[in-house]
Each structure stands twice: as structure tokens, then as C-alpha cells.
Amino acid sequence: MKKLIIILFCLLFSIHGISQEKKKEEKKDTTKLEEVVIKSRRKLSSYRQEKTLSSIDDYLEKANNVIMIKRGNYAWEPTINNMASDRLVVTIDGMQIFGACTDKMDPITSYVDVSNLEKVIVGSGQEGTENGHCLGGGIDLQLPTSKFNESGLKTSADLGYETNGNFIATGLEIEYAGKEFFISADGIYRKSENYKAGNDLEVLYSQFQKCNISLQSGYKFSEVHIVDVNVIYDRATDVGYPALPMDVSLAEALITSLTHNYKPEDKSLKSLETKLYFNTITHIMDDTKRPVVPIRMDMPGWSDTFGFYSKADILKGKHHFIFNLNGFYNKSLAEMTMFSNNPNEPDMFMYTWPDIRTLYSGLFVKDNWHIGDGKSIASSLRLGYHTNRIAKDVGVESLQIFHPNIDDQQNRFLMSMASSYTIKKEYSNITFGLGYGERAPSVSEGYGFFLFNSFDNYDYIGNPNLKNEKAFEANFSFKQKFNDFEIGVQSSYFHIMDYIIGDIAPNVSSMTIGANGVRVYTALDNASIFDVYLNGSYKISDSFSINGTIGYNNGKGSHREHLPLIRPFSYFTEVSYNKPKFNVALQLDGNGNQSNYSSFYGENKTASYAVLNLNLGNAFYGEKGRAILKYGIENILDAKYSTYADWNNIPRQGRNFYINLSFVMH
Amino acid sequence: MKLKYLLPVVLLALVFSCSTDNEDDTDPLNEVEGLMLVKEIVNGDQTIELFNKKGMFETGYNAISIRIKNNTDDTYFENASITWMPMMQMPTMQHSCPRSAITKALGKNTVYEGFIIYQMTNTDGSGWSLTLNYTIDGMDYSVTETISVMQYENQNTASFMASDDTRYILALIEPKNPSIAVNTMKVGLFKMQNMMTFPVVEDYTITLDPRMPGMGNHSSPNNTDLTFNSTDNFYYGDLSLTMTGYWKLNLKLMNASNEVLKGEDVTEENEASSLYLELEF
Numbered sequence: 010m011k012k013l014i015i016i017l018f019c020l021l022f023s024i025h026g027i028s029q030e031k032k033k034e035e036k037k038d039t040t041k042l043e044e045v046v047i048k049s050r051r052k053l054s055s056y057r058q059e060k061t062l063s064s065i066d067d068y069l070e071k072a073n074n075v076i077m078i079k080r081g082n083y084a085w086e087p088t089i090n091n092m093a094s095d096r097l098v099v100t101i102d103g104m105q106i107f108g109a110c111t112d113k114m115d116p117i118t119s120y121v122d123v124s125n126l127e128k129v130i131v132g133s134g135q136e137g138t139e140n141g142h143c144l145g146g147g148i149d150l151q152l153p154t155s156k157f158n159e160s161g162l163k164t165s166a167d168l169g170y171e172t173n174g175n176f177i178a179t180g181l182e183i184e185y186a187g188k189e190f191f192i193s194a195d196g197i198y199r200k201s202e203n204y205k206a207g208n209d210l211e212v213l214y215s216q217f218q219k220c221n222i223s224l225q226s227g228y229k230f231s232e233v234h235i236v237d238v239n240v241i242y243d244r245a246t247d248v249g250y251p252a253l254p255m256d257v258s259l260a261e262a263l264i265t266s267l268t269h270n271y272k273p274e275d276k277s278l279k280s281l282e283t284k285l286y287f288n289t290i291t292h293i294m295d296d297t298k299r300p301v302v303p304i305r306m307d308m309p310g311w312s313d314t315f316g317f318y319s320k321a322d323i324l325k326g327k328h329h330f331i332f333n334l335n336g337f338y339n340k341s342l343a344e345m346t347m348f349s350n351n352p353n354e355p356d357m358f359m360y361t362w363p364d365i366r367t368l369y370s371g372l373f374v375k376d377n378w379h380i381g382d383g384k385s386i387a388s389s390l391r392l393g394y395h396t397n398r399i400a401k402d403v404g405v406e407s408l409q410i411f412h413p414n415i416d417d418q419q420n421r422f423l424m425s426m427a428s429s430y431t432i433k434k435e436y437s438n439i440t441f442g443l444g445y446g447e448r449a450p451s452v453s454e455g456y457g458f459f460l461f462n463s464f465d466n467y468d469y470i471g472n473p474n475l476k477n478e479k480a481f482e483a484n485f486s487f488k489q490k491f492n493d494f495e496i497g498v499q500s501s502y503f504h505i506m507d508y509i510i511g512d513i514a515p516n517v518s519s520m521t522i523g524a525n526g527v528r529v530y531t532a533l534d535n536a537s538i539f540d541v542y543l544n545g546s547y548k549i550s551d552s553f554s555i556n557g558t559i560g561y562n563n564g565k566g567s568h569r570e571h572l573p574l575i576r577p578f579s580y581f582t583e584v585s586y587n588k589p590k591f592n593v594a595l596q597l598d599g600n601g602n603q604s605n606y607s608s609f610y611g612e613n614k615t616a617s618y619a620v621l622n623l624n625l626g627n628a629f630y631g632e633k634g635r636a637i638l639k640y641g642i643e644n645i646l647d648a649k650y651s652t653y654a655d656w657n658n659i660p661r662q663g664r665n666f667y668i669n670l671s672f673v674m675h
Numbered sequence: 676m677k678l679k680y681l682l683p684v685v686l687l688a689l690v691f692s693c694s695t696d697n698e699d700d701t702d703p704l705n706e707v708e709g710l711m712l713v714k715e716i717v718n719g720d721q722t723i724e725l726f727n728k729k730g731m732f733e734t735g736y737n738a739i740s741i742r743i744k745n746n747t748d749d750t751y752f753e754n755a756s757i758t759w760m761p762m763m764q765m766p767t768m769q770h771s772c773p774r775s776a777i778t779k780a781l782g783k784n785t786v787y788e789g790f791i792i793y794q795m796t797n798t799d800g801s802g803w804s805l806t807l808n809y810t811i812d813g814m815d816y817s818v819t820e821t822i823s824v825m826q827y828e829n830q831n832t833a834s835f836m837a838s839d840d841t842r843y844i845l846a847l848i849e850p851k852n853p854s855i856a857v858n859t860m861k862v863g864l865f866k867m868q869n870m871m872t873f874p875v876v877e878d879y880t881i882t883l884d885p886r887m888p889g890m891g892n893h894s895s896p897n898n899t900d901l902t903f904n905s906t907d908n909f910y911y912g913d914l915s916l917t918m919t920g921y922w923k924l925n926l927k928l929m930n931a932s933n934e935v936l937k938g939e940d941v942t943e944e945n946e947a948s949s950l951y952l953e954l955e956f
Contacts, residue, residue, distance in 0.1 A: 349890075406856030
């Protein structure tokens, strides 16, 4: 299989032709992301980006159906349609990258910074399968491409300060664009002390510190051939996780890629992009800062991924085809060493991820067919072959304690498909979509060994014999404009078969001291997840507008229990005033009572809350550049609250004053 | 390629192709390959050599290999019959310990083997002696020699008085190299009939509950009770070990009619059974 990938790769490199390319220019405004493109018409209004230096986490959270699960003030875990990491495919510019933490303390989004990215594409459900198989959706964090517009040297700097947690952020970017050569380097540093929840309550172990540097360079060999190199190095140290029993002393990622772009002119092949990549992650958990623990332990984890993709864009008549052939090889290893309180006893050791090798190769095809009259049909298909192998014999043997009949290797064939029908009219827009998708169990679900989940206080054991999880999906969205008033509704329904979740193994003793017991990953016959959001906006004048969203989500398993981490009734309203050089917005964000909580999976009822935010922005333009100032108050009323997505109900930030200043010099 | 790079390769190839020639010769020295000499006992024209894996006797189960050398011509006898009697000298009395008969090692000409389970020792390793009685070509010989038996770091054997007023000796034999897996556990169970006689106890059951006291008495799943195997007279069961470290194997001894003779269940209140063995890896 590895050979096959290599052969395919060589072939792809050898079939390039020559022609002229169409230049696509993208502006990057300081560290501000160009856009968060939400497929399936979940558009993010740009005026909701209140901080230029906001983290990707903050950024993603602005999308309706993206919610971040918080275990602290750093490295939030994204969920789409109430489905978290295992059911999503999160990629960096199409590159597969997998966290190295067994306890999900390092979602992929934590290893890049806004300064690295140009845009974020969020695809809901089966619309997110361009880079891999998923049920909930896909997030692609897109890196900027080299530009050869001869704009010369450009420098920009960012400064940010927030009172809550004494948070500072600084960023610097230098870019040079010539005719044939492009280089850009940027660095960003963020540091926060413990933040304070409402009523001045300090949340211990919520500090973090991170630096991120990236280097990108491109060379234009001819009008049609461009080669890009991109290196991102991200290093977070001293990251506290108030919701978890351990912190992180080091989370380090090196993400590298080499991309070849071929953009012929006057051909139906619009572009052929081929990327070869490698990334490596080291993640080290740490409990030395915690004064009282039942037992001291070390929990390092490593994840290395090699891969490639080759993506072709073809326009033919009314059809727009996308082909994406990709493959990757991942090695995930994590171990745990516990130091007995009795010095005469030897250290205790186990592999929590026993060196799992994942090899995937697949093909994605998408056709956007513009029938005419504003009608279009988008259909996509992804087929893939997925192999997991346990490289360590002790890994096979240790899992055999729980599953006597397992092999060291599991092969799976995966299929995802989706189709949607859109009718676009001058004042309205309507889409129906249907999809079917499959995914393989994640490394933790398949091979985890005594992974402690502090949410339900159980140790989890993986199950290599799990079937593929499958989902039928139906979605619908509708938008209608009446003069200055716009109303929209969007909804998704997922019927998930063989829904993977942990089931209590009776009479099995937990490993973690104080845990309730052990759950082994099994599958429910089925589960269903439903969400609906209603948006409305009203333009009072050219610069004055008001908009609001309410949402309802529900998730249930075939065992008639509620699923965990399902968003309760939510609402968001904003009044904003926008002028070219000034904007101000007042926001009200809240959730209703979480009445459908899942006590079976360790959830308790989260009370309703509402917070009020105020944000302002000014832009100054000079001859040599421009300055952008963003400032405001978050949680003005200093409410002490936590949401359903806060791990173990850790309270969120109380009142926070912030200021961000960005300079761009040409 | 230059000759100086090629030469070592050629030489190596030659060495390897030559070294496999004399495989079939039964070099008597090879028959104890991988074993270490524990003791040599000289008895007139014969020297008795005792071997095991570690090169020393320790409390618990000791698998022992024996050779008898003819001192006159440095050959090894292939037709001896041997019995043995280990003896512990106590201040007021002496006693022996469980041991097997001595048989010719399978597929070997000069090596005999058996086992001895030393249930105790003095802190300095003293107290034990070993008497070997052997017959070669119709001639009987006997020799007694003191041996030293060191205390093993863990409790790998238990000698206890049970509720049926009988003293039993239980010794852990396997796993020798435990791993994070379902290990096969093998123990020997003997009854102290008198000071010198330790017959195998048959058809009892030994329940097993492995625990890690250092981890809040964590246990492991899918262990099975040890049952008697009449083909080799040992008890076998499955022992799951979920991580490396110190394990306390809590046991309960039950007779053929399922009456508990020794040991208790491990519960919240009762951290360990009074009958246990220890394991570290």
C-alpha cells in the first residue's frame, strides 16, 4: 500500500503540462483572517470578528454550528453539529495532522495560529469530506498561497492586551513579494496568567504561553508552475487545564509542506495542486504544578504524519469538477509512567496508544453542476481504504486482556457521498441536501488503553473490532430577503448507525485512582442528532443593523439516553453600527437551561446564562500604511457562568477589557 | 568499490559460512548452554554440577539442571539415577521442602533436571544443605554439601497453616517474564505431610485477584481461578496484568468441596488477602 502511494505520487508529478495561469490575488490584513467560509450557507458575518488577535478558537466559535469544548483557556476542541474531534476531519491546508494527546488536550486547531492562516473552511456534515471521512463535518485551516504581485516589502505588527488574566499577544510579520520569488515570515507570542471568572474568582491552572513561527516561500518557475514551501513551528509551554487533573508542559508541532501548483490557461483543467507533507507533534502532560495528586505520572505522546494530496480543478461546460487523491501514514504513540508513592515499588508503565500506524488512501470527486436558472446540484463521493496496525506486540497483548479475539491489523473500506440541490433567486436561496458517510474509529476509540476521561470520571478502553460508524444526513437551508429584513433557517438531521461511545464494563476496576470504573468503546445501534438555527437580520440604516440567531439541538441514542455535549437552546443578538473607519457592536449571547443533559455520560444540568459584550474598532489610514485598533469589553456584567461545553463546568472568563492594535507598513 | 571496503565483507561471509559446520556434534558443554553454574560438589571421582538460569538458589521455585562428571576422564555420566534431599537446619529441628524427582532432561544426554521449592531461608542465605544420592553402573554414592539460598526480593512462595490444620506450601512458577497481557499463571501446591514429605495437593482451586496497592488497589479483568492440571501436577490460571509495576496476587485456597482453607476476598475494607504472592516487572 505504501508503495502504491509512492507510485501514484510519482505519476502525478510527471503528468504536468505547460500553459499560462490566471492570477488570484489575496490580501491579508495583518493577522486578520480573510474569512471563515462556512459551506452549506453558514456564513459568518465579518463584523463579528471583534479582535484582530483572536485565537483560531475564538474565530471558529463564531460559526453557528461550531462550538468549542473548553478544558481551560487554551486548545479548545471544535465540534460541528454537536460532534467532536473523532467525528470530524480537521486538516491544515488539506494536510492530515493528528493530535498526540490521548485526552484531547491538543486539538489540531491549537497547533496553528491565525497568523499562519488565510481562511478557514468549515463544511457541515458530508460537505466536509474533501480531505477525509467524517460524519459531523470538516474544518480546513487554509494557509496563504504565495503571491507574485511585486508588492515588495511589507511589514506588519500586532499588539494585544487583555486585563483578565493579564493576557498579552504580540505578532510580527515580514513579507516580500517579487515577480518570481515570494517569502513571508511571521511570529506570534501569546501569554496569559490565570484568568478570573465572574465575581473575581481566580481559575487556577488556566495559564498558558505559546509561540508560533512560520516561514513560507514560493518560487515561480514559469507562468504555470509554482512551488511553495511552508514550515510552521508551534510551541506551547506551561499550559494549564483547570478542568483536567493534569497540565501540559510542552505541546510542540512542526508542520512542513512542499506544494506544486500547476495552473494552465485555456484548458478545462484549471489547476492541479500537489502537496507532499510531514508533521510531527510532541505532547507532554505534566502534574508537577498540582500540589495534591493521588499519584505522580508522566504522560508523553507523539504523533507523526506523512502524506500527500493531489487536487485537480476542472471546469467543463456547466460542470465544475474537483478531484482529490490523497494518502497519509500516521504513527501515534503515547505512554504513561506512574511513580508509586511507595519508593520501594517500581514505576508503573503502560502504552496508552500502543504505536498505532494508520495508512489511508482515498479519492474524492465532486461535481458542481450549474443547471441554469439559479439551480445547481452539487454531488460528491469519497472512497477510501483505511488500515490500522498495532506496531507493538505488547499493544496487541494488552488489548487482548479486554478483547481476546483481535489481530494486530484492521482494514476498512470507507465511503462518503453527498448531494445537494440549490435554487438561488434574487431574494431567496433554498438548499436541500442528503448524504451518507462512514468513518473509521479514531486511535483512542480503537486502541486507547485506560484513557481517563475526567468528564464522566471513567477510564476508557479502545475496541479494535468496532464497526465503521455510518450516518445518513439530511439538511435544509432557506434564506429570504424582504427589503431590509432577512430571515434564514438552517437545519441538519443525522441518523447515525453503530454510534461509537463508551459502555460501562461492569466489574472492571479502573486504573485511575478515584475513577468510577471502566468504559469500553462499543457502538449503540443508532443515534440521532438534530439541529436547527433561525437567523434574522434587519438593516435599520446603511450603517446600523441588528441581527439575531436562535438555535435548538437535540441528540439521542437508541438506548433512549441523551447524548453528551449537545447544545441546549441558544440565542445571540447583536446591534452594530459600521462605518468605514469605525464600528461598534453590542452583543448578547446566551443559552437556555440544559434540560436534556446526559447524566449517563457524566453531564449535569448547566444553568442558563447570558453575557453582554461590547466591541469597537477604528481604522486609521496613512501614506505608509494603516493602523487598526480594536477594543472592547467582554462579559460586561461580570457574570459567573459556564456553558454545557465547559469540561467539568469550569467557569468562563469574567469581565475582560481588551485592546488590539495592528500596524501594516508597505 | 574499493578493496578495503570489500574485504571485511568477504571475510565476514567466510566466517559465517564456516561457523555453522559442526552443528550435529553433541558437545557436552553445549547441553547446559544458557544456564549458570550454581555449585560444584566434588565427591571422590565424581563432581556434581548444579545449574540454573540465575546461577544461585533463591527462595521459591528453583528449576535445577544437574550433571555428574567423571573426574578421571572429564566425561559426563549418561546413565545415572539420582535422588535428592534438601534440608533446612533450624535451632531445634530440621525439615525439608517440596521437590520433584530427578529425571533425564528431554533430548539431552548428560543433563538431569528437577526442581526444589525453598520456602524460607536465613537472612545470610545459610541453613540449607543438599544431599544427593546417585547410582552409576550399580554403584551407590552419596554426598551432602551446604548450599546457600538467598531470599528472593518478593514473596514468590507462601508457607501457611490452613483452617484444616494442615501446612501448605504454594510457589509461583510462571509467569517468569510477565508482560502487559493475559499471562499464564502456574503455581505448585504442596502439603507438608511431615517434616520430610511434601506431596502435591490435587484438585483444589486457588482463586486469583491481582491488585496494585500503589494504584488504589487497581485490579485487572478476565483473570481465571487456578485449577489443577493432572498431567504435570501444577495449577494453572489466567493472570491479566494491565501495566508494569508491583502486583499483589491475592489468593484464596479452596479444597475439592469448595471450602475456603485460607485467604479472604479483597473488598473496600479488606485491602489484601492473608494468602498472596507478589510480582514485579
